[in-house]
Amino acid sequence: MANDLECRALVKSYGAFTAVNGVSLAVPKGSFFSILGPSGCGKTSLMRMIAGFIEPTAGEILIGGRSMRGVPPNRRPANMVFQHLALFPMMNVADNIGYGLRRRGMAKAEIARRVGAVLERIDLADSGPKRIDQLSGGQKQRVAIARCMVLEPTVLLLDEPLGALDLKLREHMKVELKQLQHQFGTTFVYITHDQSEALVMSDQVAVMNAGRFEQVGTPEDLYYRPATPFVAGFVGDSHRWGGRVTAQAGSDLRVATSAGLALRATAVVPLAEGAAASVFVRPEAIEVRVADGRSDPAPASADVNVFAGRLESLLFNGANSRAMIRLERGDLIGAVLPQNLLGTRLGEGAAVEIRFAAAATLAFPAGGDAP
Template identity: 60%
Template sequence: MTPDLECVDLVKRFGDTTAVDNVSFSVPPGSFFSILGPSGCGKTTIMRMIAGFLDPTTGDIRIKGGSVLDTPPNKRPVNMVFQHLALFPMMTIAENIGYGLRRRGMSKPEIARKVDEALERIGLPGIGARKVDELSGGQKQRVAIARCMVLEPDVLLLDEPLGALDLKLREHMKVELKALQAAFDTTFVYITHDQSEALVMSDQIAVMNAGRFEQVGTGQDLYYRPETPFVAGFIGDTNRWSGRIEKAEGGTLQLRTESGLAMRASGAGLAPGDMAEIFVRPEAIRLAATAEGLAGFDNHLSGTVTSILFNGAASRLLVQDAAGETLEVTLPQSGEFDRLKRGDMVHIGWGAGQATCFATGAAGAR
């Protein structure tokens, strides 16, 4: 199956600065693909090259199998939703949605029909006569998408479109955007620095850092099977230690941290004497009132509760171990530890298979 979008060996330099460094990826038809990374990593540069606003230094961009490098932005079969939406406040909703169709010379009856269809598909029928400033933030987002989708692009580009919304509306719009993508059955390419947006909405996510893709995969792949230290630390919350490998047997490693703790973790390609980093998710750590309650766990520590961070189902404990390091632990919802308070002593443990280890200086540890 020919990808809707394919970028091949993309490089973009600005003088001596390399913003995008040999990036390749493909996006299957009808999928939701996100590029996730911190500010300045190069993700917006990639999107602007796809849209035609920037030319790559080297590499190719193909849509439906054909290169678009020589195609100007207004002739490419893509459209773009910007963070600030760029809706025209002097126009009605119908005039906003039909703007591109008028520019194409379509007849008024056909424009009216397509605008009405678009309003139905975004769940806002009958509001065509209203003005932009009469709409909520979420409604404006949907109108901006409808204005792009009536032009029937092969690929819709979304440049951090939720960034200007308040938290509650952003959470709502994550679900809305995924539903709209399915309703239009169009390929969406989405860029964001917000991992929650990418994890909730995407079929595939590319994690980008310093101009390169660290890993491309599903949200589950990135969260549970990170391939680089950067991905392990960037996706989700994690506890992190540095140390030296003491033993390596059958895929299980024993590491001595800089503070003197002995830990066991899974990992490959590491040998005794190697410097390494170990990552453990807060939800992988188990709590017990006594050390005996952690029998069978490869790693166990005792520590003092320094803070309780209540956030409903995502509540956390901060626990300081004997070496003075602070760990983040997901608080069980069973009620067993509801009476925990600052200063309490707790015992914590986790299995070697729930700890991921990478060589210090491995690809992605930038």
């Protein structure tokens, strides 16, 4: 499949500071690609280089197979939707959408046809005469996207466009953006610090940290098969232990944590006996059981970690309620609590057991800039 966007060893330096450090990516035609990372990781600098607002210090950008070296922003087959949508309040919806076409000198009849067609596709067919202040937040988002899509770009760049919306509207717009991308068939490149946005909408996600890509893969790859401690800690929730490998057989490890827990874990990269390790497990991988009175429960099998503790607090959130459990060794660990344990069966202070599989307990070399 052809790539609509390629970046080859891109570097952007500001004096002694390097914001983007040797980033390469390839975005297939018609896909939704997200760049996910914390504030200051370099993702905005990368996006602005792609858009043409800043020049790379080194490297090359290709859009539609053509080098963008020396091509100004208004000549690139890419358009950008910003967090602050920059819609023109003095223009109605139709005039906002047709603004770029008028700048290109297109005939009025053709502008009207193309604006009408794109209004139909964003489900605002009767809203052309409306003022911008008559629209809801979600409708304004659609108009901002339509203003770009009417220009038929090869790539649409989106710079955290949902950041200014309230939570409920943001959740709705995540689904709507993905549907719009599928409907138009245009390649979307989306930057965000919100992992939920990236996981829900994207075909592929690049996790960025300190100017570099830590991992590029599907949302499932990043969540279930993180390649680095940073990705394991940044994408989704995880509990993390520091410790040392006490036994190793292939990828099967025994790790003694600093708090004195003996963990069965799976090495993501090879770890030798005696090596310092960082170990991660996700809350939903932890099973909570009401304790049966044993003070030192035995594992159900050699592939399962089992520990005793007490329920310290319940964080009710409907289907995703969380139990905070204090283990006998002192660790406080969170687990997703099944509905059948809510209420009278399990109260604060109750004795519990937690169980989680060694296959879901991922071990990395210590360090690695885990967040």
